[in-house]
Amino acid sequence: MAIDGRSARGSATKELILDTAMDLFKSSGFRATSVRDIAARSGITHPGLLYHFPTKEALLMAVLQRRDDVEGEPVDFHGLDGRALLGHLVAGAAKNATERGIVELFANLSVEAAAPDHPAHEYFVGRYTSLRATLVEGLEELASAHALRPDVLPAIAAAHLIALMDGLQIQWLLDPATDMVGALSFYVNSLLTEPLEGI
Amino acid sequence: MAIDGRSARGSATKELILDTAMDLFKSSGFRATSVRDIAARSGITHPGLLYHFPTKEALLMAVLQRRDDVEGEPVDFHGLDGRALLGHLVAGAAKNATERGIVELFANLSVEAAAPDHPAHEYFVGRYTSLRATLVEGLEELASAHALRPDVLPAIAAAHLIALMDGLQIQWLLDPATDMVGALSFYVNSLLTEPLEGI
DNA sequence: GTCTATAACGTGATAGAC
DNA sequence: GTCTATCACGTTATAGAC
Numbered sequence: 005m006a007i008d009g010r011s012a013r014g015s016a017t018k019e020l021i022l023d024t025a026m027d028l029f030k031s032s033g034f035r036a037t038s039v040r041d042i043a044a045r046s047g048i049t050h051p052g053l054l055y056h057f058p059t060k061e062a063l064l065m066a067v068l069q070r071r072d073d074v075e076g077e078p079v080d081f082h083g084l085d086g087r088a089l090l091g092h093l094v095a096g097a098a099k100n101a102t103e104r105g106i107v108e109l110f111a112n113l114s115v116e117a118a119a120p121d122h123p124a125h126e127y128f129v130g131r132y133t134s135l136r137a138t139l140v141e142g143l144e145e146l147a148s149a150h151a152l153r154p155d156v157l158p159a160i161a162a163a164h165l166i167a168l169m170d171g172l173q174i175q176w177l178l179d180p181a182t183d184m185v186g187a188l189s190f191y192v193n194s195l196l197t198e199p200l201e202g203i
Numbered sequence: 204m205a206i207d208g209r210s211a212r213g214s215a216t217k218e219l220i221l222d223t224a225m226d227l228f229k230s231s232g233f234r235a236t237s238v239r240d241i242a243a244r245s246g247i248t249h250p251g252l253l254y255h256f257p258t259k260e261a262l263l264m265a266v267l268q269r270r271d272d273v274e275g276e277p278v279d280f281h282g283l284d285g286r287a288l289l290g291h292l293v294a295g296a297a298k299n300a301t302e303r304g305i306v307e308l309f310a311n312l313s314v315e316a317a318a319p320d321h322p323a324h325e326y327f328v329g330r331y332t333s334l335r336a337t338l339v340e341g342l343e344e345l346a347s348a349h350a351l352r353p354d355v356l357p358a359i360a361a362a363h364l365i366a367l368m369d370g371l372q373i374q375w376l377l378d379p380a381t382d383m384v385g386a387l388s389f390y391v392n393s394l395l396t397e398p399l400e401g402i
Numbered sequence: 403g404t405c406t407a408t409a410a411c412g413t414g415a416t417a418g419a420c
Numbered sequence: 421g422t423c424t425a426t427c428a429c430g431t432t433a434t435a436g437a438c
Contacts, residue, residue: 017404033318035234038430051433052405059432108317115310118376119232129377155393163386167370174369175362177317178328187362194354216421238414250416251422259414406437413430420423 018056021046026067030105033112034064061123068113068127086146089138091200094189097169101184107173114170136162146196156195164191217255220245225266229304232311233263260322267312267326285345288337289391290399296368297384306372313369335361345395355394363390 024046028037039060043050057063084092100107117128143158152158168188176182193199223245227236238259242252256262283291299306316327342357351357367387375381392398 015403039432040430048404049406050431051407054433055404108314111314111317114373115307115314115376118307118310118373125377132374132377157389160386160389163371163374163381164367164390167367167374167386168363169370170373171366171368171370172362174313174317175331175366177314178324178331182362187359187366190356190359191363214421237412239412247421248423249414250424253415254421257415404438407435409432409434411431411433414428416427417425418423419425420421 015056017046017048021048021053021056021063022067022070025063026071029064029067029109030103032105033108034116035112039063064113065123065127068124084142086142086149086151087196087200089142090192090196093165093169094185094192094200097172097188098185100173101176104177104180108177111170111173111177132166135166139165143195151197152195153197161195213255216245216247220252220255220262221266221269224262225270228263228266228308229302232307233315234311238262263312263323264326267323283341285341285348285350286395286399288341289394292364292368293384293388293391293399296371296387299372300375300383303376303379307376310369310372310376331365334365338364342394350396351394352396360394 021042025037025042028042028045032041038050039053040050042063043053046053053063057066113124114128116122117124119125139162140158143152143156143161146152147156147158165188168191172182172184172187176184189200220241224236224241227241227244231240237249238252239249241262242249245252252262256265312323313327315321316323318324338361339357342351342355342360345351346355346357364387367390371381371383371386375383388399
């Protein structure tokens with residue numbers, strides 16, 4: 005809403021801190037990264053950092069929010085037709101398979117944030133609710149276009165798709181030989197009367 | 204191998220510590236539980252505990268091992284025919300839905316243990332490998348009995364089943380209204396020519 | 403507004419008395 | 421086998437200089 009893109013989000017120092025934090029969260033995970041580490045790599049001391057972000061968890065939330073704002077990735081699938089939506093899902097899995105750090109981060113956070121008192125709890129609940137709703141919508145659209153096999157229930161298939169993405173990530177983290185993309189696209193195609201092109 | 208069942212596993216104090224640790228790991232998770240907490244609830248001091256289990260991680264491994272020994276649950280599905288195997292999978296999900304603490308514990312550990320240097324890494328890799336192999340075996344048996352729909356690939360379906368169990372648990376932890384058992388049994392029945400009785 | 407210095411606490415782990 | 425005492429470290433948070 006501001007005229008220059010910077011003041012809308014905060015100072016340059018804030019941006020630097022956010023970049024550094026995201027890097028370290030990716031490569032080392034949230035819990036294993038200390039506020040001191042992030043501060044040192046940002047060229048300031050750790051209380052200096054805590055002036056900008058009062059707690060480590062506030063910093064985490066800012067990183068997550070900015071990732072959504074910048075990449076628009078996690079749930080911003082609206083406006084796509086059903087087949088494109090499923091294609092993006094598979095493409096997202098393929099992209100994840102090139103970034104182990106961020107997969108670890110989100111896998112860890114998803115389960116950490118299961119605790120109702122976790123600072124990112126509401127964020128993840130909203131993220132999952134929104135993604136699920138988008139998927140149900142896309143699948144229902146496909147159903148009315150007779151592009152879905154007749155025994156597919158959109159509500160259940162949506163839960164399956166999300167569960168497969170999460171669960172396959174765990175298997176892939178434990179054993180990098182796991183073919184996340186192959187397993188996911190096999191399921192996607194099992195929903196459709198006509199297979200998705202190019203996968 | 205010892206004559207009385209006790210000395211095979213350790214002293215009564217060890218058993219008490221293991222019980223207490225499992226309780227606390229279930230209710231608060233591994234990382235949020237301190238060695239001091241476990242020791243206090245066991246009626247000893249924390250160096251007293253560390254005499255029996257030299258590190259917190261050694262204690263964790265002992266808890267995991269004992270759970271396997273006592274319940275024989277996680278991967279000891281051998282000797283079951285394919286349909287019974289799938290039934291036990293669904294029954295396990297139903298049982299999990301009554302014990303939030305242990306679902307949180309294993310969900311947390313699965314992703315924590317994705318790090319190759321985690322003390323439980325090999326344990327979880329072995330656990331997943333073994334479960335997957337058992338499932339592939341059971342599904343192949345069903346395939347040769349023509350009990351499987353013709354387009355089902357055992358290797359992929361096995362990965363799907365494990366991923367669905369893990370992924371649905373995450374959704375259920377974030378939103379307890381999630382129907383883990385329904386979603387899992389729907390997938391199981393979608394594999395079979397004849398639906399599983401009683402689900 | 404921004405940061406340095408420091409506090410106050412909890413953690414896992416160890417040394418050595420009993 | 422269990423204890424007291426202590427260590428070194430990481431954590432969040434605050435007081436106050438610039």
